[in-house]
Amino acid sequence: MNLSNRNSVRVLYIDDEQNNLITFKAAFRREFEIYTALSANEGIKILQEIPVHVIIADQRMPNxxxxxxxxxxxxxxxxxxRILITGYTDAEALIDAINNGHVYRYIAKPWNEMELRNAIYNAFDVFQTKKQLQQNIEDLQKANDELNRFIYSLSHDLRSPLMSILGVIKLANLEQSVNDPNGYMGIIEQSVNKLDGFILKVIEYYQNSRAEALPESISFKCLINxxxxxxxxxxxQIIYDTEIQQGADFKGDSFRISVILNNLIxxxxxxxxxxxxxxxxxxxVxxxxxxxxxxxxxNGIGILHEHLDQIFKLFFRAKNTKRTGTGIGLYIVKEAxxxxxxxxxxxSKLGEGTQFDITIPNMVVVEEPVLCG
Structure with a gap:
């Protein structure tokens, strides 16, 4: 614990015996900011006014x-x-205190000054850790909200103008209303498609990282066709050969399986x-x-042997091709x-082609047979 924080530790001690309160305050007033109460009601009044860090209460009080x-x-x-002071070692009462009263620890009567001092220090450490955790959760929630807004912006605010540009280009090509001997319109269309593809990959990555895996019945024939x-x-010009043998019901995450197959194809x-x-x-299949x-x-260009253990890394791009990708697709496949x-x-063999082999567990619940005795 930071030594500069010691005098700022606010401790509330509740005990129905005045002498115990006096002794406690005399022992710890130089180290902590001490508040005392003779009853539970007095303790509640103090809690209403003072944001204390540690509460210590005697177990045996009359009311x-x-x-x-x-x-x-x-x-x-x-x-x-919360710390409980008790002169009894009733296991049931102590378990009840921990479960229902959220008690951090208990101290046996008569309490030892050193033991109680250490307990207060440790309790304050726990208090600070809990507050830091709460702050971290709030910061994480804020970052999550900002990320949600960013993804919304990607999928709507950025893609909408891109789709408008593509629409104008296609209309111009259909009407042949633009004299474009150098093929600039084609270059623009290619660049816009590339940017839109990158945006879609980012959205895909986000959805994969957030969505819960929900099993659905899947027909691979329908899905792939x-x-x-x-x-x-x-x-x-490409010939697609498919061979699908589905001899059993299959349940899986339809969204992620579609993402995997779409990226690989x-x-x-x-x-x-x-x-x-x-x-x-x-x-x-x-x-x-x-x-x-x-x-x-x-039977495409293949992958360099030294790249095979890197292709699933985020933003990795192969060097043996001029057709640069986003470097996200295979990473999403692996994560999904x-x-x-x-x-x-x-x-893969360079110049001959590549083969990906995938295994996906069937999420169909198989009922165990009931054995009669």
Missing amino acids: CTGVEFFRSVVEKYPDPV DMLESFKPQNT SNAVKYQRTEERDPRINIK KVNSAKALISISD LNKIGGDIAVH
Whole structure:
């Protein structure tokens, strides 16, 4: 404890015997700011006026025991740390004090000055720690609220003008109303799409880190077919081979599984070789009662061997391609799998292609058979 804080420790001592109060004050008045009360009612009046750090109460008082007093004030005055003075070693009473009165510790009568002094110091340390924790929670809540506002801004305030720009570009291209021999409109469209893609990845990352894993029934055939429909119009030259064997009901986090598959398929599309005459993406799914095994492979540019243990790190970008990504996608894949208890492995040969193997546990609850005796 900071020595400069010692004299600022405010201690309330409640005891129905005046001599005990006098002795206590004489022993500790030079070290602490002492307040004393002969009854529970007097103690409550002091609490109403003075923000004390430590409350000490005698267990055996005529109208109200120490435990009963602590229980009566804990809701309205939760911050002070409570110490019980007792001449009895009744285990049941002590357990009751700790559970219902939120008592930090008890001191046996007659109390030892050194023991009680140390108890007060330690109680004040606990008080400060609790207050710091409360402040940290408030700061965290504030930061969380600010992050929520930032993500809202990303998804609405920033994306809206980007979509407007893309709309104007597409309209100009359709009407051929802009003379653009140098292809500047195409460059602008590409840049806007890249920025929008980055924003979507940030939103994806945020949602993955916050959303609760909710098991839903999943048909991988429907999920993957719907997903591929969104890729095919922009990538007509790529052949998509799918082999889906779902021989059991599967429940999982539909949102995160969609994020995982979408990112991996997107990467397979993005990093195809331009010179490849037969660009292919193979998707295989095998589902049983325990898990789903998913393989996504391509015949694209591949990944450098020395990059394989780095590709799941945040903002990592491969150096063997001019097609730079956001450096977020595979990180989100790994984090999403961690959230749902899944796993991923990667195999790649430079110039030949890459394969990702994913394992996702089935969240279907299997009923144990009831055995008759």
